[in-house]
Every structure is written in structure tokens, then in C-alpha cells.
Amino acid sequence: MSTSETALIDRLRAGDSSAFRQLVIDHQPALIRLANTFVPSRAVAEEVVQETWIAVIRGIDRFEQRSSLKTWIIRILVNIARTKGVKERRTVPLGSLLGENSDAAAVDPERFTGPPGRGGWSHPPAPWSQLPDEIVMSNATISLVVETIGKLPEQQRLVVMLRDVQDWSSSDVCASLGISESNQRVLLHRGRSALRQLLETKLGVSG
């Protein structure tokens, strides 16, 4: 916990309205993006974030500072978003992590030849990594990626959002979601592997 963060929390508890306003301005975009991954529409995502701020207002006195303020806010948002998202998507408890796709392969095993799990490529990745940004980062590609992130199992989606969209450190993600480093990496691995496959299918130059 940094001293500036402790000072900020003190200001919030003392009722410093401008400190609260700045807190909202600083965190709102990231919270909206995160909420968007749980709920189907932007409008519902905004509702989730509003409720999160209300919970922050009501809870700041009880915040025990065992995590960073950001982590604490994210945890509140995750809980609210899950409650709302549950109507739209089938969700699993945050604790039961590896139930989803835990044994799925990063690449279809049919693309390898040799002993199971230790094969060499028989259908190697169709190259696309050297394609120019105009193609790889095109709006069409990005919307496809966004759509696919939305379809990932919830835990994978969360970890991909936090690590790769919002650029959080692995330890911040683990603290916010209450998962171990290795579980977090498994989830990230599944999510990234699925997205890579999607991009290969879309962009890969065959032959």
C-alpha cells in the first residue's frame, strides 16, 4: 500500500468530494471495459459500474486495505457484474476455476504427428505474424477479437481482459480474482490460444 494511496483513502473517508470525483474519472474507463465482458450491453455495463461506485461510497470506511484500492474496487465490480450477468449467461462460481476447458489443447492435436502430447507439426501454423498492422489491427479483425473474447468461458475472459486488454500484472489479477498464479496462467493460456487460433483462421496465409 503506497503512502499516496493511504492518503487518498484518508481523504475519501474524510468526505473529500474532489478526491472521489478524481477516483471515478481515473477508473471509469477500465471499469466499463471490464463490466462489458460480463454483461451483454453497454447500458447494463454502465449500470454495473454505477452500482460499483455506490458500493465504494458505502464501503470505503470498512475497506481494510489488505489489497490495493484498485483491487478492492474491481472485486466489488466483479461481484455486482456476476449477479447481473447470471441472467444472461451461464456462470460458474469464481472458485471453481478449472472446470471449464481445463484439458483443452492449445492447438488441435490432429495438427501434430507423433506420440500424443509430444508430436511435431504436421499442419504447422499458417503464417500471419509478419502481416502489416493495417491487416492485423484492422477494425474487422479487432471486432472479431472482441466478439471472441465475449464468448470465452467467464474465467478465461476475465483473465484475458485484465492481463491483455487492461495490462494488469499477474499478481494484481490473482489478488483481484482470488486465484493462484498457476490457475491464472492456465486460464490466460486457454484464452490466448483460442484467440490465436481465431486469428490464424482469419489471417493465416495457407501454403
Add this chain to the structure above:
Amino acid sequence: MRIRRRTVICQQWTEMVTDYLDGALPRGLVRAVDRHLAACPHCTEYLAQIRRTIEVTGRSGLDDAAAMPDDLLDALQRAFDEFRAEESSG
């Protein structure tokens, strides 16, 4: 002392890539991966694709970072003020 060189096969590499990028692989395995990558253009392309995938994913939310409308911000600030006022008045 007998030194056994570990080897990494293509399919194993596709399951290690995230640990590799996160610095979570043991050193011996990192060396084995690096030897494999030096010899296998497909796995090198695979790594480049994963890196590029991370890059594309990172761009996916950029245009979505809409600022909060002022009226909502004002409403939240009022909610904050009211709650703090109630708290301090007991």
C-alpha cells in the same frame, strides 16, 4: 556429473508458451525451448503469433474508453457528499 539435455517438442511448446512469456518456466526448460525455437521455424512463428495476438487483444478496448458524462459524474459526486454527510451526522 551427468548432464541430460532436456528437449521440447512442438506440441509441448504450444502448451508452454504462456509460462515462457510470463517467466514461469524453470531455467533448464527455457534453455530447451530456446534450442527448439532456434531449430523450428513453425514454433518460432507460433510464438510470434501469440505475441501478435496479445498485441491485437490490447488494442481491442482502446476505442471503448469513453469518458464519463459530466451529469453522471455530478450525480455520483452528490451521492458521495450525501453519504458522507449522513455518516458524519451519525
